[in-house]
Amino acid sequence: MSTTPAPFTAADYRARMARAAHLAAQAGLAGVLVAPGPDLVHLTGYRPTATTERLTVLVLREGRDPVLVVPTLEAPDAEQAPGAAALRLRDWTDGHDPYAVTAPLLTSGGRFGVSDNTWALHLLGLQHALPASSYVSLTEALPMLRAVKDAFELERLAAAGAAADAAYEEILKVPFAGRKETEVAADLAALLLRFGHSQVDFTVVGSGPNGANPHHEAGDRTISAGDMVVLDFGGLKHGYGSDTSRTVHVGEPSPAEQHIHDVVREAQQAGFAAVLPGVACQEVDRAAREIIDEAGYGDLFIHRTGHGIGVTTHEPPYMIEGEEQPLVPGMCFSVEPGIYLPGRFGVRIEDIVTVTDDGGRRLNNTDHAMAIVS
Template sequence: MTPFAPHVYADRRRRAAAQAAHAGLDGLLVTPGPDMTYFLGHTPVTTERLTLMVVPAAAGTGQAVGTPDGGPDGIVQALAVVPRLEEHDLRLRAVGPVETVAWADGDDEHSAAARLLRAGGRYAVSDSAWALHVLGLQRALPGATFEPFTRALPMLRAVKSPEEVARMAAAGAAADAVFAEILRRPFAGRREAEVAADLEALLREHGHEQVDFTLVCAGPNGADPHHEPGQTVIREGDTVVLDFGGLADGYGSDTSRTVHVGEPTALEREVHDVVRAAQQAGVDAVRPGATCQDVDRAARRVIEDAGFGEHFIHRSGHGIGLTTHEPPYMVEGEERPVEPGMCFSVEPGVYLPERFGVRIEDIVVAFPQDLPGEARRLNVSSHELQIVG
């Protein structure tokens, strides 16, 4: 991932400290993974050795003992507890200065980290934190409580900056280019896994450093939304769901299109038309004042009105950014308002058991500067039912 300027990461820590204070937290405990990349521009390898970044809550909420205070501009400095053998590498690769507290093999690393925290404090911990380390911190600081980021601060990374949106737009354009190329490849007579391998190779050719999934779901397998491509041979007359994505320059792509091998039946065309209309309704629902559940409701209503409601068996969308699934989620019960800069999928589907499935998915960004009252699609490939050979 090409790093942003140092002030970007410092400002993220400042905003996170303010959010932590507003949520009544004493601070954030950030472990290797996307959260650490977000705050430091680098994440060390994840191992059984504890690496932990501490972001204290803004002043006035019982700031963590021993953590560096914000400077005159309110920027919270970076502080990481790190194995001594990885200390130099972290200092070298992190964007901007980072203060480290190193521990050596044989030390009690959880006690070392606990000395930086407040007894009886309340902390949010990265969702990807190992249970080994969360439980170790609980033993070392029994009066403290720990909550996952998704529960305590679900919107921490949800609103993207214009620079982040630009990277996501590039990732989306790359996925569109992959779809255009895969349409020119043969489907009939090939195994799902072979087409999936083509998708992976094409994603990498178009700039993805990481490929997270390449789903190819032929015929009845399309009724399983997360079917893993296998040895099923794609045949004439199959509806095929394609869902693929990964990370390009650190930010996610994720798109679904449904194709057909040869001429589709009337039912297959009908279902595809219904899903296409539902997907459009979901995108159209992204308006000022809308909530996340409004997007789900709009897409779901179209499918229910067409008589296929029981066959739409998942939420209508998920946030995307440094990972391909993250908050916010477009699902009933999520009353959080859609905010400018939120990036998420809109991906309704209909799945007819033992017959076929249809899904259409685009990533959208809410209320960008060029479309302040609606969503801009980051995927613009055709939604028509494409015929392949």
């Protein structure tokens, strides 16, 4: 029976913020500035109801209490955040300069890591208040900040993956032929919610030639017999993401279609088999890409092999050539090679994988074989 995981505590968030401040100091940073977004959710549990032009920023510096700067009208909500007891709030009111309120918390001339989704408006305001300060993105400065999950996070990611798997098993039972992509996408979204997702982030249904666009959004094309259909879907369950892809066929596939699917299936298995602690992220990409290159379709594999996942569905680490970050137990990421034939069809197979002490573990476990749908 599915159970709801125990909520993270203020102590959990306190430990995360302390770790972030320590990692920043190790990286030679004066501190970390975190705007609303996935980093703020991870570190404090606070998700503002609306992200506006009003400055909200978490200030983390090693050896100092964490401080969350918030607009006064949003302070009551911030006080109810799961991690609020682990930090101090400093509010500011409309008509006052929020950067003047924030500046004393920083060090003039210091170099700070800034969450990637910080508004330029706010970064420029801080630069004006502290002209000697400088800033670097957290993805560049602290790429491992959210990359390694603890046991409680892995529990949530596994539950999200299992729910996405259940949705896939059910979508195979619905009719495809004669229906629009948007109708099948709506079925997928309803199934994700039915199996416990609180939020649906995407439901890609790419039929026929639309499947050759990896980020095709479900459209008004009517699915027909003989179509290959790429399904890529996910969202959040218990605050953590799911993301899986399978490619199905309406009726029996041609030998050429089956061959392409077999190549992608082999590539996905090769990428998964490359997952080992200490191995560079790029080796996962290389392993999957080698299979597709050798089959003669290298130019048609047009994206990275994988991306990290956690409180959002795309985050570091990335499985791509040039990424030398070694894999660490607790990392979670997708392994999703694909082949895309413009004007014809596409094939993608994707699982979320976590690194273990001796290899990898799939968090998606549905059949990789090409399912036949009606």
